[in-house]
Amino acid sequence: MSEWVIAAPSLFAGVFSFDVFSEEPEAIATTVQLMLLLTVLSLAPGILILMTCFTRIVIVLSFVRQGLATQTTPPNQVLIGLALFMTFFIMAPVFSEVYSEAYTPLANGEIEAQEAFESAIVPIKTFMAQHTREKDLALFMGYAGHEKPESLEEVPLSTLVPAFAISELKTAFQIGFLIFVPFLVIDMIVASVLMSMGMMMLPPVMIALPFKVLLFVLVDGWYLVVQSLLISYS
Template identity: 70%
Template sequence: MNDFINIFSGTDPENVSTSVKLLLLLTVFSLAPGILILMTCFTRIVVVLSFVRMSLGTQQTPPTQVLIGIALFMTFFIMAPTFNEINDQAIAPLMNDEISLDEAYTEASGPIKMFMAEETRQKDLSLFMNYAGIERPESVEDIPLTTLVPAFAISELKTAFQMGFMIFIPFLVIDMAVASILMSMGMMMLPPVIISLPFKILLFILVDGWYLVTSSLLRGF
């Protein structure tokens, strides 16, 4: 315990360097949930998967934990090239004392900015840049994260809602058809959801729904 305390209280340059690295690591861990949600493809994936469950009308099936788990691993899969680039350009050199903390931040923000900029609509980015009074940047690296992150977030939400709408259409048709048939038969007291649910699940299985949704998400990036 004393050795751990001495790391932070010592004046030796090596101890100071270790302290900075530990502080940086703790900071990254504390910000990890926000980084994962708002600066990666996680938002789009988890929203689309939620729309799939809502359109099927299966209530809590699949469970929320399963959807989040799928979204997490798909996020790691899609973001792997970006994460590897950040590790090679920023994290590894910083751990080896080859670059400073400021240089590491600059090198790490480059790949993630490039990823977000490619998925951000010009209209959304202009909204936040105009509000902040920022002139048109010459390159992606010149866009501040405080502007790019919210623009990327609302762009991802719009894309996710567009995909969700397309997912809802075939299941909505089934619901309307079942409701019309029940009304024509005078069975108005029978909830249409009970009858339409098996047909929606059957349709989802026949078209290999999970494959289609997953492939659409992967191709979107």
Template identity: 70%
Template sequence: MLLQPHAFAEPLPNVEINFGNGGEQPGTSALSILLLITVLSVAPAILVLMTSFTRIVIVLGFVRTSLGTQQMPPNQVLIGLAMFLTFFIMAPTLSQVNEVALQPYLKGEVSQTQALEAAAVPMKKFMFSHTREKDLLLFMNYTKAEKPESFEDIPITVLVPAYAISELKTAFQMGFMIFIPFLVIDMIVASTLMAMGMMMLPPVMISLPFKLLLFVLVDGWYLIVKSLLLSFNP
């Protein structure tokens, strides 16, 4: 059976999908969605810099590098451990944020702006207690801001980078202390191999078992995690 030409003569119906109310100007909804996606993509990085995650993940990375075990433990294990330790350390602060900001906002007692301002106070208190005065003054002097009376008056745009570089310095100091015993083992093994004339044998193949043995005997993971927890004591 042949199809008649008039079978496709009727036009297809138009389909339109609108976001938001119809009174908005053209392009407003699309712009709002774009801004929302941008904020959501940047928010995780900001939250990472405002918590204890930075110090923990860097120290755990130094542990793996000093052991010389390449990709063992894997990145997924280190990041997962760092995240759970972060939740554990930040639990008091996050509980306070939930109490003074999130719950009142969900109950409709405060506006979104008031909730954000209330949530910033516990986070500022945590970051300020672990920020060096020198790092804080660096950004305060750059912005030519007036001397704040308390940590609540410090702008979040100043406190976050100051806290971040303070955490980086602390993490690298802890990493240096972790490297020392393993560096001594590498030097002893390398000197022994050279004295025996075994220059073609890579020292890493000999030193790695000794470093793993030392790390296991001293219960290294316990000591590392204990040091991290104690470093965040107020």
């Protein structure tokens, strides 16, 4: 038993050992690419939420559900899935540029990893800058002590990302307010009618729900909401 305990570590070390500091260029390149892939995958949720249009879309869709007062219909899985695929649809030109300008040259060995990162971040920064308010960007630039940038290349990613995030939040809430207005009018009308009839114990939300769903279906609400989101990024 004691001999097996002593030999076990060396046995498993021999099975699972690999040479990280290989002198072969191909092995080193593969290891670096694998590390970069794992890093990107670990940061993917944050990149998806804060550096794409996902935030605005999912918040607007949530406002639609709250305005309808349908509670869990559509369910969260449907809303997030729709927001995810709309994000891929809107960001497709940006992702294509990143793939052609950064990943393909890196995979072919034409550029280094640092150059690939710098090339990949340009289209993403351009997209974020187009939908970021100057006021929000000036807030983070001033807090970080940076001077007013002359070009987009001078804007640090650490200030552009939060500025883009709060700009997206404001735009999403503005769209959500416009969505809430017609539903609020229906709620007020139903509540007034019920009070005039003396039915104060009857919940107005329950009576207004079918009217709101009917109105939303008649005006083709999902089409209008998605169309508004697509136009906001055109």
